[in-house]
Amino acid sequence: MLSALRLGQIDRYLLGQLLAGLVASTGGLVALIWLTQSLRFIDLVVNRGLSLAVFLQLTGLLIPSFVAVILPITTYVVVQFTYQRLASDRELTVMRAAGLSAYALSRPAMMLALISVVTCFVLDVWVVPSASAAFREEQFRIRNRMAAFMLQDGVFTQVSDDMTVYVRRRDSDGTLHGVMIDDARQKNAHATILARRGRFLPSTDAPRVLLLDGTRQEIDHQTGRLNILTFAQNVIELSSNKSTAQRFRDATEMSLGELLHPDPAVVTARDRPKFVVEAHRRLTAPLTAASFAMVALVAVLRGAFQRHGGLLRPFIAVLVVVGLLAVGLMIANLAARVPALIPLIWVHAIAPGMVCAWMLFVPELRLGRLSSLIPGAAA
Known part of the structure; x- marks a missing residue:
């Protein structure tokens, strides 16, 4: 019972630090990106007479898409930074000496990754399409009525x-x-x-x-x-003739059902793979948050602890995450041209996390440390 209580306290301690770091880093990056993107609309306020309320409403509709894009990245950064700091302060060494396994130590990070996955899923599937449609509709309306001022x-x-x-x-x-x-x-x-x-x-x-x-x-x-x-x-x-015509909805505004089964009257057969790829991207992008978190955990918890820390494994982890982001973009572009490659989108999102979990947890299973892998078994 004491062991389970201690493990619960450690979980809360680590998860609290991770959540605080995730909120702070994500909020800071979103504010920075919003500031840079909103500069495009400053001229409408200064020289064209657009009200500040409309400006904030218009640019505020961009925020959900910013959060959905950067949340998997900030999840990795927070997990990497927090556990690296714990390792430098010898806190991980003390926890390991107390008998905690890699699973017990990584459980708060996996909880954080689960929160990020669920948040990204809600954003990508429901919030971002609605916000994108509202943004484009408002932008279309403002452009058509701009001549008045x-x-x-x-x-x-x-x-x-x-x-x-x-x-x-x-x-x-x-x-x-x-x-x-x-x-x-x-x-x-x-x-x-x-x-x-x-x-x-x-x-x-x-x-x-x-x-x-x-x-x-x-x-x-x-x-x-x-x-x-x-x-x-x-x-x-x-x-113009274009502005008075019916506005064309792009893939970012459509729901999953519309993307997987596009209307032939709106989407040509040539463009249909692009919409299908967008649907699979929405479903798999949240999973990358978990994979990135597992990459960070392997970089910190895998192998022997170094007394003075080390930069090699964190540097390799950064290269791996950057490489995964680049490969994800490449696969999406190729799948839009060759629909048979769409399963690679799922492999890219899930496989890195599974490989990292195998590297981190399977060695302990082989050593027979099942008691530390099962919550409450040490009691």
């Missing part, structure tokens, strides 16, 4: 790749004076629109402007003549 007095503003707008003056009530629009959305009907006045109309999608007392000038490509149409009122949408 992009226009500046006396400046040629490129609303889209095929439309440029010039406004001589803009009153406080929103009335536009001296409006010129270069409209190249229709390749065979490139038009220049001039108007004395104009104002924006309420719209839930693409911005629309009502032009008053103007002309539409267009060159007939067949005859080469300039056609001029005079109008009293004319409504123009300030958006």
